[in-house]
Amino acid sequence: MARAVPAVERAFDVLELFLDTPELSAPEITAQLGLPRTTVHELVGTLADRGYLMPAGRGSNRYRLGVRGFQLGSAYAERLDLTREGQLVAEDVAERCQETVHVGVRDGVDVLYVVKVDSSHPVRMVSAVGRRLPAHCTALGKALLASLSRSELDELYGNRRLEAMTERSITTRKALRKELDAVAKDGVAGEYCESNEAVACVAAPVYDRADQVVAAMSISVPILRWNDETEAALRDLVREGAGTLSERLGYIGSRA
Incomplete structure (x- = not known):
């Protein structure tokens, strides 16, 4: 230096x-x-x-x-690029935890992966940039949905059914609201086998300079490597990584 x-x-x-x-x-x-x-x-x-x-x-x-x-x-x-900045931060987070890191954005009721950095382990999550998943089934999606008001959430889903991806997926609006209230309070979302029966995940929201949630960052882990200690450490790490990305996007509020 x-x-x-x-x-x-x-x-x-x-x-x-x-x-x-x-x-x-x-x-x-x-x-x-x-x-x-x-x-x-x-x-x-x-x-x-x-x-x-x-x-x-x-x-x-x-x-x-x-x-x-x-x-x-x-x-x-004007020169900020979510994908570029997200890639740089995700690479650092992945290096620290050796697990798969994603950055995603919400598109309607889906979450869209825009960044992926693979785990260094031979057993890892199978996913790809550009893939879409139902937001209510993923930690990434929950971190994004938690920023919406009750009325915005109701308008988004209307009479739409919450389709299940696994037996653990949330399928009722009441359960989703309860989950999102907890995410909004804690600042970190979790998922255990809700979108993939073999994967657990934690995620945190990413803010821009206007104090708006524009993305979320997640860390995904096969359940064979998942335990309470791992979850606690990764919750802290994903919160830190999302905060770093928020700062790179110009966010200067207290959440970053």
Whole structure:
């Protein structure tokens, strides 16, 4: 790793104060960062000259974020690619757990796999990018459905029957709502042999910069390697992986 440049770090420290506070004066920045007053005035002046900060009003001694930061953020957002970012994070998660990792999106009542990284074990889940499964039968789908309101869920399913993929699949709207309430509360969805009789899975939602659920990440494990200890560890890992992907998509809220 390259050596950090102290002056650059201090400039970012100044800018990041404005993530929590819309306006700040130089004395307030000095107090919060504990830097010399002269250093803060130089940093603020330079950032203002470059358009990263601007006066809060005519003649004001307070500052707010300038348009240059918005331009950089917009350029970053325009270049975001869920599949590319998801692939990078999924590869890291798969390397850490040696199990199959997916990223999926909801398409109506189905979940669509957009990223897959295979397990390193010879016995693994059989799936493919582009495959669709009923959302109510999968941990990925539950993580996505849990973001919907009760009315949105009712509108989505209407009078549609919940088809079973295995004997363990959820088949009633009441059971699905109960499951989704638990997922929304905990932040992680689970599935044990509901879409595949030989596979268990955990999943967590992925958020974008608008605080919307846009995808979910899952870890799938053959039940021959599944136990309580494995489940607990993978729930933590998938939560972390989904949070990392959320951050890469611009999410800055408390869930990431």
